Amino acid sequence: MENTSETDLEPLKLKSLKTDKTFVIPHRERLGKCRSVKEFEKMNRIGEGTYGIVYRARDTRTNEIVALKKVRMDKEKDGIPISSLREINLLLRLRHPNIVELKEVVVGSHLESLFLVMSYCEQDLASLLENMQSPFSEAQVKCIVLQLLKGLEFLHHNFILHRDLKVSNLLMTDKGCVKIADFGLARVYGIPLQPMTPRVVTLWYRAPELLLGTKTQTTSLDMWAVGCIFAELLAHKPLLPGASEIQQVDLIVQLLGTPNESIWPGFSRLPLVGQYSLRKQPYNNLKNKFTWLSEAGLRLLNLLFMYNPQRRATAKDCLESSYFKEKPLPCEPELMPTFPHHRNKRGGSVMENQSKRSKV
Structure with missing residues (x-):
């Protein structure tokens, strides 16, 4: 069994707007250019995960109902929390019927305003x-x-x-x-x-x-x-x-x-x-x-x-x-x-x- 680490994954480097610190997001080909969260209509709050609040939302492009998870930034001064990068890192490589699907990552007006677009479960x-x-x-x-x-x-x-x-x-x-x-x-x-x-x-x-x-x-x-x-x-x-x-x-x-x-x-x-x-x-x-x-x-x-x-x-x-x-x-x-x-x-x-x- 080979030793597996998060560094084995393909990286996409993003720079914080507040500092020169670089953060790693995996799979450039899957993230590409992030859409704006303004393309999603928030409908109601449905829960709170370990590191963020979750909303039910509508994708105005497709009319699809999705779960929109706002990444918590309460105590962050250096950009995107490592916990959120880990979650993105893992979910982008996981595709299974019994694991929630991360569809894409979207941003607000600043890079620090980050949302994960998930498949919606009732x-x-x-x-x-x-x-x-x-x-x-x-x-x-x-x-x-x-x-x-x-x-x-x-x-x-x-x-x-x-x-x-x-x-x-x-x-x-x-x-x-x-x-x-x-x-x-x-x-x-x-x-x-x-x-x-x-x-x-x-x-x-x-x-x-x-x-x-x-x-x-x-x-x-x-x-x-x-x-x-x-x-x-x-x-x-x-x-x-x-x-x-x-x-x-x-x-x-x-x-x-x-x-x-x-x-x-x-x-x-x-x-x-x-x-x-x-x-x-x-x-x-x-x-x-x-x-x-x-x-x-x-x-x-x-x-x-x-x-x-x-x-x-x-x-x-x-x-x-x-x-x-x-x-x-x-x-x-x-x-x-x-x-x-x-x-x-x-x-x-x-x-x-x-x-x-x-x-x-």
Whole structure:
């Protein structure tokens, strides 16, 4: 396996208008000459990603409805944030049915005013879960999770960690197609693994190795988040809604039992282990939490929630799980029900709930 880095990508150099500092944007042939944001009519605000506000907008050239993501510049004095360049860099090379499509980059009156034009999805799963009258059926949950796993397998096959998977970053079209969104924290990784910023992944979906200070990050941290999303869709509520890192660790221990060297080699040497007083809990309570779930379903959840990151299921492992081959079978995406477009409401509780989730 070759070492892969972001420097391997074809660069397009842009100069900041405020300084002489040069920033790199990939794929000159795809960006070309940027259009003006004035060619897009903003309709309403639909969400807020890791690094920018997202609007529903109309392309006045084509009448196509798109998602327009304004790149956040709150604290930037030297031009375009590196986080946004990473997101552009990654999305321009990613084309998959279950990953949101970056159509183009457009600019405002200054280079620092930058917008990403994305394919529009009518729903995000966080807003759906907040507003649904009844939970998804198990067949519908399987349909959603299968699509998430297909998108994630593609990312991991291309040496990309998402690092912020959660229900608010999963979009869905009215045709039932699920798309992974918000790549502001995503990174290309290689062999050997290089240290990365530890404070990633929204708290409720954060893997125990991150909470305990691991220096390296692998695809397993995305897989832990998949387990949390899977469980949340089944239960119709967050599985591990901790209010702090200490409480988050405690909720994990209550659910899965106390970790030790036997089940997680190297656990006792993790940098932050000494900062936690772990309760003694010898039992795994997943079966008690999901009493209606089949043996295959419980086995899949347990594989996603392995304490040892090296033994945690991969996206490919999960796609081959017998859980998706037993009744109720996953429904076809086009047979997923349609829902009111909650994200198109101006203001109100939907945006407040989404903001609350994103800041945890």
